[in-house]
């Protein structure tokens with residue numbers, strides 16, 4: 001079994017329901033269990049800023065699925081929850097990113113591990129700290145990257 005960190009994001013419709021439905025569907029994946037769920041955060045859009053705020057969280061899962069099998073399953077869940085890719089980095093019902101898969105480093109056509117933009121994204125770094133504040137990615141403590149992003153863009157969602 002492998003330790004994997006996922007990022008979930010949504011900024012259309014019933015955002016809480018999309019997060020809960022995605023978590024339920026991930027928990028039902030074969031040979032996979034959810035180990036820990038971060039707090040939920042309301043976050044300012046990153047990348048394409050002319051859109052609604054997101055709700056974001058991160059999950060730590062334990063899985064026997066390979067990176068590409070997990071990617072396919074995450075894309076299936078996005079389809080089930082009606083994710084439509086209209087504008088790159090634009091609004092979406094649900095987005096599931098694989099951030100870290102054990103110590104695997106890969107730069108494939110469909111999958112880069114660790115996720116190449118972890119260090120730029122407060123909406124990923126803040127919830128990751130809920131899961132493991134000693135996380136090291138690409139030989140850097142994630143906690144160090146937090147100092148380089150604007151954490152004011154990330155507010156706990158009550």
Ligand SMILES: Nc1nc2nc(S)n(CCO)c2c(=O)[nH]1
Nearest residue numbers: 009043044045046054089095123
């Ligand atoms: N705050 C925020 N901004 C984002 N920009 C993109 S693209 N996404 C989708 C994740 O890649 C998000 C997101 O989940 N949250």
